[in-house]
Amino acid sequence: MTDMNSLQVARRVIRLEQDGLGQLADSLDDTFNAIVSRLKDIKGRVICAGVGKSGHVARKIAATLASTGAPAQFVHPTEASHGDLGMITPDDAVLALSKSGETKELGDMMAYCRRFGTPLIGMTCGADSGLAKASDYLLLVPDAPEACAETRAPTTSTTLMMALGDALAVALLEARGFTAQDFKMYHPGGALGAALSTVGDLMHAGPDMPVIGPDARMSEALIEISAKGLGCVGVVASDGKLAGMVTDGDLRRHMGPNLLDQPVAEVMTRDPKTVSSQTLAADALRIMTAGSVKITQLFAVEDGKPAGLLHIHDLLRAGVK
CATH class of the missing domain: 3.40.50.10490 (Glucose-6-phosphate isomerase like protein; domain 1)
Known part of the structure; x- marks a missing residue:
C-alpha cells in the first residue's frame, strides 16, 4: 500500500x-x-x-x-x-x-x-x-x-x-x-493540577507580602522592595485597601535626584490590576501577559484589601501555562 x-x-x-x-x-x-x-x-x-x-x-x-x-x-x-x-x-x-x-x-x-x-x-x-x-x-x-x-x-x-x-x-x-475547584481535588499533579491551581495556592501572603503606607517615602519603599524580593510594593491606605503599587517600572519613570524623598503616593501606579485569591492561576497568567503592556506581579485582593501578591515566576515554577 x-x-x-x-x-x-x-x-x-x-x-x-x-x-x-x-x-x-x-x-x-x-x-x-x-x-x-x-x-x-x-x-x-x-x-x-x-x-x-x-x-x-x-x-x-x-x-x-x-x-x-x-x-x-x-x-x-x-x-x-x-x-x-x-x-x-x-x-x-x-x-x-x-x-x-x-x-x-x-x-x-x-x-x-x-x-x-x-x-x-x-x-x-x-x-x-x-x-x-x-x-x-x-x-x-x-x-x-x-x-x-x-x-x-x-x-x-x-x-x-x-x-x-x-x-x-x-x-x-x-x-x-x-466546579474547577472540585476538579482540582482529583487532579493535584502534573500540568492539569498546575492549571487548576488558584492564585491563593501560589501567592505570597502575610509577612511575605510587600506593603507600605501612602505617607511613606520612596526610601522606605525601596527597602521594602529589596527585603521582599518581588520587584514591587503595595501601597495600602488607612482603611486597609490597596491604593496602588510601586514597581520597577515606576522607579525608572520617576528616576531623579529627589526620588528617595518623594512620597510613595506621588510615584505609585493607582488602581493596578488585581485578582481574587480564588482566581485560577492560568487566568492570572493570561491577565499578566494580555495586551501590549505585560506585567509581572498581581495583587490578590478581598473586599479591596490586599490578601497576597503573585509574581509571574511563581506561575512558571508551578508549571502554569
Whole structure:
C-alpha cells in the first residue's frame, strides 16, 4: 500500500466514525436525561462493566466519571461471577457495555441487578438484545458501519461508546454543579493540577507580602522592595485597601535626584490590576501577559484589601501555562 493509499484509508476511517458520532448525537432522547437524573441521586457508585473492547471502554468511562466527581469503579463481569458481585450494592447503579447486547459474561451481573434492585443501564447497539430487555435504562448506540468493514473489528462502535460515556460524565458533572475547584481535588499533579491551581495556592501572603503606607517615602519603599524580593510594593491606605503599587517600572519613570524623598503616593501606579485569591492561576497568567503592556506581579485582593501578591515566576515554577 502506498503512503497516499494509507492517507485515504485514514481519512475514510475518521469520516466513518464522524458520521457515526453525528447519528449518535441525533439519536439521544429524554432517556439520557432520566439516566443523568438517576445517577445524580444514587448514594453509591457507578459500576461500569464490559468484556473485550467494550471492557476497555468501560474502564475509561469509570475513570472519567471518578475524576469528575461521580464515584465509579470498573468490575469485570467474569470476576463478578466468581465473587466480585459482592462489590455491587443496591445503592449503586450498573452501566453495562456490549455492542451486541448478548455478551454471555454479563448474564450473572444482569440477574444480580434484577434480584437486588440495583439500577441497570445498558449501552448497546442491540435494540432487541438480552441486555436491552433487562435494562432499566437503555442507551442505544447506532449500529453504524465499523471503520474496518472487512473484519468488523470494533472501531466505530467503540468510538461511539467512548463518546457517549464522555457525554454522560460531562452532563452528570454539570448536573452536580461540579466546579474547577472540585476538579482540582482529583487532579493535584502534573500540568492539569498546575492549571487548576488558584492564585491563593501560589501567592505570597502575610509577612511575605510587600506593603507600605501612602505617607511613606520612596526610601522606605525601596527597602521594602529589596527585603521582599518581588520587584514591587503595595501601597495600602488607612482603611486597609490597596491604593496602588510601586514597581520597577515606576522607579525608572520617576528616576531623579529627589526620588528617595518623594512620597510613595506621588510615584505609585493607582488602581493596578488585581485578582481574587480564588482566581485560577492560568487566568492570572493570561491577565499578566494580555495586551501590549505585560506585567509581572498581581495583587490578590478581598473586599479591596490586599490578601497576597503573585509574581509571574511563581506561575512558571508551578508549571502554569
